[in-house]
Amino acid sequence: MSSTPLLQMVEGFLGVVSSRHKLITANLANIDTPGYRTQDIDFRSELQRVVSTEPGSAPLTPVAHAVPGLLQRPDGNDVNLDRESLLLAETQMQYQLGVQVVRSEFHRLLSAINEGK
Amino acid sequence: MGLFSTLEISGSALAAERARAEIVAANMANAETTRTPQGGPFRRKMAVFSGAGAAGFRLLLAGYSRLAGRGAGTVRLTNVVEDTTPAVMRYEPGHPDADPSGFVAYPNVNPIQEMVDLMGAVRAYQLNASAVTASKQMIQQSLDILK
Numbered sequence: 001m002s003s004t005p006l007l008q009m010v011e012g013f014l015g016v017v018s019s020r021h022k023l024i025t026a027n028l029a030n031i032d033t034p035g036y037r038t039q040d041i042d043f044r045s046e047l048q049r050v051v052s053t054e055p056g057s058a059p060l061t062p063v064a065h066a067v068p069g070l071l072q073r074p075d076g077n078d079v080n081l082d083r084e085s086l087l088l089a090e091t092q093m094q095y096q097l098g099v100q101v102v103r104s105e106f107h108r109l110l111s112a113i114n115e116g117k
Numbered sequence: 118m119g120l121f122s123t124l125e126i127s128g129s130a131l132a133a134e135r136a137r138a139e140i141v142a143a144n145m146a147n148a149e150t151t152r153t154p155q156g157g158p159f160r161r162k163m164a165v166f167s168g169a170g171a172a173g174f175r176l177l178l179a180g181y182s183r184l185a186g187r188g189a190g191t192v193r194l195t196n197v198v199e200d201t202t203p204a205v206m207r208y209e210p211g212h213p214d215a216d217p218s219g220f221v222a223y224p225n226v227n228p229i230q231e232m233v234d235l236m237g238a239v240r241a242y243q244l245n246a247s248a249v250t251a252s253k254q255m256i257q258q259s260l261d262i263l264k
Binding site for chain 1: 119120122123126127129130133134137165166167168189190191192237241244245247248251252254255258259261262
């Protein structure tokens with residue numbers, strides 16, 4: 001339960017970002033696993049789903065799917081190192097953004113509690 | 118929890134890649150070994166990796182679903198197999214392990230191939246180590262909200 005609508009939204013955002021981060025780590029971990037297909041989530045639709053659900057309902061399970069159109073190696077593995085490292089950096093930045101928003105929101109609340117002092 | 122399980126995933130990859138580097142080191146160390154407990158020359162070993170999260174894409178995100186077991190998305194070394202290519206025969210009539218026609222069976226280890234494999238293992242290890250750093254920073258940022 002989040003105290004403000006903004007916090008609730010950022011909570012959903014951070015949830016989607018961390019699930020994506022987890023998938024990217026799994027892709028990197030399986031870079032030498034024969035037959036492994038790169039997994040990802042559709043960020044936009046997942047975020048929309050999370051933001052549009054009512055507060056207090058059961059947490060949603062993000063849908064992971066195999067990424068189409070990647071070059072496959074002869075062993076059936078299609079993990080692209082550049083794609084994953086870029087996405088790793090991207091999710092890190094997105095997470096930092098979310099955390100900064102949460103912090104500033106808490107500071108705003110604190111300043112209201114302190115009567116703006 | 119979502120972020121902490123990423124450390125588990127990257128950790129499994131670090132362990133698997135380290136094991137692979139160890140197997141490569143054993144191959145290179147035994148590149149000239151003509152006697153083994155099983156008899157005959159040393160045979161080149163190869164690591165076989167398999168992913169634990171292969172079943173069910175939807176259940177891959179264990180942090181959100183109770184149905185998915187722990188360790189989804191991790192990788193592990195499931196098997197070490199022997200390379201079946203024939204041994205390299207070298208003509209060394211004076212060698213104690215030479216056959217009647219003077220040929221000695223040497224291991225089917227190609228040092229160049231092993232070096233390339235070692236580089237691959239080291240790079241994959243570095244890659245996963247940087248994924249650990251990224252996860253650690255994200256966890257640290259979350260903890261910094263409390264400050």
